[in-house]
Amino acid sequence: MKNILIIHTKYRSTGGEDIAVDNETEFLKKTFNVKTLYYSNDIENYFLQFFYFLINRNFGSEKKLNDAINKFNPDFVYIHNTWFKGSNGIFKFLNKRNIPFAIKIHNFRYDCTRFILSKNHFRSSNYCNLCGLNKSDMGVFNSYFLDSKLKSLFVIIYGKKYFKILKHKKTKILVLTEFHKSYLSKVLLKNDNIFIFPNITNIVNNNETIKDKKFIVYAGRISDEKGVDVLIDAFIKAKLEGVTLKIIGGGPNLNMLKDKFKEPKIEFLGIISNEDTIKLISKSLAVVTATKLYEGQPTLLCEASLLGVPSIFPDTGGIKEFFPLDYKLKFVQFNYQDLRSKLLNVKDEKLLKEIGIENKKFLINLLDESLFVDKFKSIIDYE
Secondary structure, eight states, X not given: OOEEEEEEEEOSSOOHHHHHHHHHHHHHTTTSEXXXXXXXXXXXOHHHHHHHHHHTOOHHHHHHHHHXXXXXXXXXXXXXXXXXXXXXXXXXXXXXXXXXXXEEOOSSGGGTTTOSBHHHHHTTOSBOTTTOOBGGGTOSBOOXXXXXXXXXXXXXXXXXXXXXXXXXXXXXXXXXXXXHHHHHHHHHTOOTXXXXXXXXXXOOOOOOOOOOSOEEEEESOOSGGGTHHHHHXXXXXXXXXXXXXXXXXXXXXXXXXXXXXXXXXEEEEESOOHHHHHHHHHHSSEEEOOOOSOOSOOHHHHHHHHTTOOEEEXXXXXXXXXXXXXXXXXXXXXXXXXXXXXXXXGGOHHHHHHHHHHHHHHHHHHTXXXXXXXXXXXXXXXX
């Protein structure tokens, strides 16, 4: 049984990637001897962290990695998020120790944070589908963090080095979808060592749920790039009698939207536990997102499918790869009249049940655990 060390820098607010890493870790433990090394982005010494940003390394993180390697002796290291406590220094450290590793990429930020100038980030567009930022908000400098030029500079230093690491021909990269593999191959100018490996989503045994109250669920970050404002607007215009929209999550736009949409059909639940979110999804008519980004593997929609609950989503990125061909409830991204027409389908409960059953069967087959084990073994052994 091979030893697998999993490295991940957790986000300050638990998000979909953190949940995906935890799920995948539990899955891999069934076949491999697995240990985890999780970093936290809490800053204890600001002067020391400033120095680490400048040199693109973190000696404290590397010491923790060295200790983990000496105690565990991993055959393979599986890396997720490294910004910022993990740092790029861990890749050089692993190479020096001649320990093979793979990086799993959950989003597209690597292609946003590698440029100093905003014109190179946005190319010929004003809006970036990768990160949801607008060029008009930045000026000449690529201010990835709009509230801090200094923090933006640090992430550019990190992003430039990280991109070089990805581009190296021997770096093994795991992505979630065929769409992402194709995109990544173009920007890295390489096809080899890029593997499709979706996130494991826990199968939930779902008995028939009584849906005594009719509602739709959005769960996720409440921000511009997630399109929550236009989703609420489309829902209101759809005039679905007796149906409410429950908004789960927090974010920079939460209070603004609560002030803007004060009506009983829109319920803002704030941040609740993943367990409570799952319970609400299981009782809902459908889940919905109006994201403006190229999404990878949407945790919300996959969890809904495994509960037999249909999803309404924009045709963007690799989302549709997790649904049957010619899926009936996807809409043209940024076409909110089309979104409104798809929302009207929630009145047809027979159709929703049929779609929910199809989605569940499709995703269970797609995320077959036995296939994942064989695929991960082949990635480890690939030369």
